[in-house]
Amino acid sequence: MKLKKLLVAGALAAVVGTTASAVPQVKVNAAVDTSAAAGQPVTAAATLATAQQRQFVLSIANQAMATAQPNGLYTSVMMAQAILESGYGSSQLSLPPYYNLFGIKGNYNGASVTFPTLEWDKNAGKYVTVQAAFRQYPNFTASFQDNADKLRNGVSWDPVRYQGTWIENTTSYQDATAALTGTYATAPDYGTKLNRVITNWNLTQYDTQYTAINAAIYAGPNGATVYDDFTSNGTSTGRVLPAGSAWKAMRSVNLNGVLWYNLGGNQWVQGNDVTLTQPGSVTSFRGVGQINYVPGYGIAIWTNNGHVIPGRYLQHGTRWQLYQRKIYNGRVWYNLGGDQWIDSQYIILR
DSSP, X not given: OOEEEEOSTTOOOOXXXXXXXXXXXXXXXXXXXXXXXXXXXXXXXXXXXXXXXXXXXXXXXXXXXXXXXXXXXOHHHHHHHHHHHHTTXXXXXXXXXXXXXXXXXXXXXXXXXXXXXXXXXXXXXXXXXXXXXXXXXXXXXXXXXXXHHHHHHOBTTBTTTTGGGSGGGOSSHHHHHHHHBTTXXXXXXXXXXXXXXXXXXXXXXXXXXXXXXXXXXXXXXXXXXXXXXXXXXXXXXXXXXXXXXXXXXXXXXXXXXXXXXXXXXXXXXXXXXXXXXXXXXXXXXXXXXEEOSOTTOEEEEEOTTSOEEEEEEEETTOEEEEEEEEEETTEEEEEOSSSOEXXXXXXXXX
């Protein structure tokens, strides 16, 4: 494997292809390594972030989030790649009309541009200059999406080459940057450089946030379909959790307003298909409910064992004090005191 280094304004070419809304305030934690993109060692004299660098970080944040999150990738890692590969958007390859922020080689829909690069010759133990074709994009959006496609779909000879960067296969962004080292780029310190950029710019603020829950969830009345991923790339595994069955959830994630629970590994269920409350379990509740049925008629009162109490009906429009709540057969029930339960579908909470 050869290390390729692009000779244009400090961009580090990725070994990929041929061989390989408001934005949160950016917080700089430390001096930014402005020489990292050129592959130079960090020194004590590393300069602080410039206004131009800050503007570049802000300018790519929305596009990075819009691309990384639906694909189950770390926004922080994608932003760090763009920063490192393009030298904060200063490399000739990253500028119009090329728009190549990630140094991906090959062609894009037949479009490419040739630049001289430094290629590490392992046998000779030195860099040699060669000409290489890089993908030319119509805009930055295409560049971001192509990078995401590459990370999710790999290369023709290895579709899962970058599976170590997928959120569902990692515990932190450091796992993803480590997985890129030696695969996306052969530079042995590639992951270290990415980590440094992520830390310096506090890029984790843009990542999808996971919550460790380690709790039981219960499949709803129609069961719960298990998916192999929580992103738009996810597909059904063909497995459906039986209605009312209990399962241990490791963590949850909210993606574009949709809550997902992880059952371990590549097993995800949608929040709409499950509940965190055990069917039949009773929880404390205080409120007032108004009967919403048919004028002139009333609803039945049930026992906890599922039997109708004979001759007892609550008239439409009347209000009652509620003391407890439970879920049974996928429906919510309220307690009137003692062994008296009414179906929530006929109740308006006041």
